[in-house]
Amino acid sequence: MTEAQAYDTDVFVDMIEAFRDLQATLCLVAPPPEATTELTATIEDVTNRLKEFEAPEGDRVARELGLRGIGHPVLVPYQATDMSDTGMLGSVTFSYAHMGSTNTVHGGVITMLFDDVLGMFVSRKGQPNSRTAFLKVNYRNTTPVNRELRMTASIDKIEGRKTFVTGTLSDGDIVCAEAEALFVQLLPGRP
Numbered sequence: 001m002t003e004a005q006a007y008d009t010d011v012f013v014d015m016i017e018a019f020r021d022l023q024a025t026l027c028l029v030a031p032p033p034e035a036t037t038e039l040t041a042t043i044e045d046v047t048n049r050l051k052e053f054e055a056p057e058g059d060r061v062a063r064e065l066g067l068r069g070i071g072h073p074v075l076v077p078y079q080a081t082d083m084s085d086t087g088m089l090g091s092v093t094f095s096y097a098h099m100g101s102t103n104t105v106h107g108g109v110i111t112m113l114f115d116d117v118l119g120m121f122v123s124r125k126g127q128p129n130s131r132t133a134f135l136k137v138n139y140r141n142t143t144p145v146n147r148e149l150r151m152t153a154s155i156d157k158i159e160g161r162k163t164f165v166t167g168t169l170s171d172g173d174i175v176c177a178e179a180e181a182l183f184v185q186l187l188p189g190r191p
């Protein structure tokens, strides 16, 4: 992302937010067929318009590092509120787009959040250019949608290219899920 493009980042996040609203709304509706057909054409028009702005990797805004999940249409948006060399605190609110069964979050989405949060933390405070080797998630309680939840991440051990991390996702005093993961730094020259 170049300096000149930085100004547009907020505007892009507005578009991603609108897209997220669309995803969540899609999970709540039961439109009749005629309206569905009409709306499908509208969505296709938007997609075709966006295709005019396809850009090479590195120039694409969706995964610009400063934005993290906030700037990506599929990842879960979260805020890192505090970060030290070994620990991180954050907050996240899942939407209806992330719902599995009634008002609770789909387990796979929780795993994706952990991968992103722990991976980001390892890249910032552990070893950059690492990949997830394993990620184990324990679902301790159901996770509510539309509620601000707390996340933690900590680096437990670094051994050579290996960074071992753990994370939690909590609703007040209730632990919703816990994760432990290994990230391995890529050898030089490895794509």
Ligand SMILES: CCCCC/C=C\C/C=C\C/C=C\C/C=C\CCCC(=O)SCCNC(=O)CCNC(=O)[C@H](O)C(C)(C)COP(=O)(O)OP(=O)(O)OC[C@H]1O[C@@H](n2cnc3c(N)ncnc32)[C@H](O)[C@@H]1OP(=O)(O)O
Pocket (backbone or CB within 6 Å): 063, 074, 075, 115, 116, 117, 118, 119, 120, 123, 130, 131, 132, 133, 134, 160, 161, 162, 182, 184, 185, 186, 187
């Ligand atoms: C939704 C779209 C998202 C798009 C994201 C795009 C870009 C991200 C941008 C910026 C990044 C910033 C932040 C990061 C944010 C998120 C992170 C997401 C990360 C991922 O989502 S990434 C995709 C999923 N991930 C894979 O696709 C990995 C496939 N895999 C491999 O690429 C190799 O497998 C690798 C590299 C893991 C290791 O390969 P290698 O050849 O370098 O090393 P080697 O095998 O020798 O292992 C060395 C030592 O690790 C031990 N070890 C290895 N694997 C182990 C295991 N599973 N369990 C226990 N120990 C293990 C060995 O036992 C040995 O240990 P020791 O040295 O003690 O003997």
